[in-house]
Amino acid sequence: MTKLSVNINKIATLRNARGGNRPNVVQTALDCERFGAQGITVHPRPDERHIRFQDVYDLKGVVTTEFNIEGNPTPDFIKLVLSVKPEQVTLVPDAPDAITSNAGWDTIKHKDFLVDVIAKFKAHGIRTSIFVDPINAQVEGAAHTGTDRIELYTEAYAHHYHTHREAAVQPYAEAARVAQQCGLGLNAGHDLDLDNLKYLKEQLPNLAEVSIGHALICDALYYGLENTIQLYLRQLNS
Numbered sequence: 001m002t003k004l005s006v007n008i009n010k011i012a013t014l015r016n017a018r019g020g021n022r023p024n025v026v027q028t029a030l031d032c033e034r035f036g037a038q039g040i041t042v043h044p045r046p047d048e049r050h051i052r053f054q055d056v057y058d059l060k061g062v063v064t065t066e067f068n069i070e071g072n073p074t075p076d077f078i079k080l081v082l083s084v085k086p087e088q089v090t091l092v093p094d095a096p097d098a099i100t101s102n103a104g105w106d107t108i109k110h111k112d113f114l115v116d117v118i119a120k121f122k123a124h125g126i127r128t129s130i131f132v133d134p135i136n137a138q139v140e141g142a143a144h145t146g147t148d149r150i151e152l153y154t155e156a157y158a159h160h161y162h163t164h165r166e167a168a169v170q171p172y173a174e175a176a177r178v179a180q181q182c183g184l185g186l187n188a189g190h191d192l193d194l195d196n197l198k199y200l201k202e203q204l205p206n207l208a209e210v211s212i213g214h215a216l217i218c219d220a221l222y223y224g225l226e227n228t229i230q231l232y233l234r235q236l237n238s
């Protein structure tokens with residue numbers, strides 16, 4: 001079974017556009033769970049342009065499915081995660097000014113840093129995942145950091161899906177196989193949507209979890225949040 005974790009960053013983006021508390025991030029997380037989501041993902045960034053650090057504290061008290069906090073492990077981020085103690089932390093090497101995540105870790109170059117940070121989280125019982133491109137050497141490098149899982153950065157797959165899906169998925173299937181050989185759990189995310197999700201799932205039999213935000217929230221404008229979550233779950237489970 002592949003779990004669906006709904007990334008609610010975009011709910012916070014909408015709230016922040018006006019100030020106030022509409023839409024309510026905490027209520028949306030609870031509703032996502034009620035509608036079938038098996039996890040909630042947030043990606044607080046240093047400028048708090050969408051999810052704020054306070055949101056993360058508020059969500060911890062109420063999320064009953066898997067809580068996944070993503071982000072660049074700056075000292076502030078590490079402090080937040082160690083204090084909130086989510087089920088999973090996903091380390092993403094995004095620059096503070098990046099519009100969105102745009103690359104995986106160089107797990108070879110940053111091995112010592114990752115080993116150190118991952119050990120801190122694991123010592124507090126938090127499962128770790130690191131965001132990587134579908135490159136075999138980077139997956140093997142991830143295994144040497146001590147992480148529990150990797151999250152494959154699926155932007156390239158999503159981008160090429162409509163032109164040549166077999167070629168687009170090939171490096172991901174290979175990376176998934178290497179992850180399994182190395183004993184790493186497998187997550188995936190970024191730009192996944194109702195078109196490209198099912199094929200990815202079919203080609204990556206060991207896929208434990210996907211985190212999806214942007215497309216899912218856009219789809220919810222048309223189909224409603226409950227229907228949309230059910231549509232995504234159907235792609236994963238049919």
Ligand SMILES: CC(=O)[C@@H](O)[C@H](O)COP(=O)(O)O
Nearest residue numbers: 009043070092100101189190
């Ligand atoms: C790691 C990843 O791919 C997502 O967390 C993505 O960064 C979502 O963040 P935004 O919603 O800010 O684009």
Ligand SMILES: NCC(=O)COP(=O)(O)O
Nearest residue numbers: 007189190191211213214
């Ligand atoms: N880890 C990926 C994620 O949380 C959501 O990415 P996206 O669906 O907003 O591109």
